[in-house]
Amino acid sequence: MRAPKVKSVSLFSAKVKWLSLFAFLVAGGAARADNPYREAARNLLERKCGDCHRADSPRAQEKALAVFTLNEPDWSRRMTATQLKDALDRIAGGDASKDEVAAFTAFVKAEKARRAAAR
Secondary structure, three states: OOOOOOOOOOHHHHHHHHHHHHHHHHHHHHHHHOOOOHHHHHHHHHHHHHHHHOOOOOOOOHHHHHHOOOOOOOOOOOOOHHHHHHHHHHHHHOOOOHHHHHHHHHHHHHHHHHHHHHO
């Protein structure tokens, strides 16, 4: 009985695969670490604004999706500084708790700082 053939993988090919995986994981970590409040802000907006700002919502609004789409990983990327402030004002003026307003305020401040540092 003969042993089954095993496809050989060159050392170079294996290194490329591992380096690619490493780069992918590092890039993913960097995207999450750029603003530590992003996911908390997304969760809040999902509850408060998701009907209009989710592309898969039956009540999605074209104008709302043009500002931000919660389906996107970097959902706030297209938002201007004014739009970030407007979103904060809406959250603060709505039925959000003090903790939710504080968390969204932290997100907006961190997002503005991240953008300023990227210039």
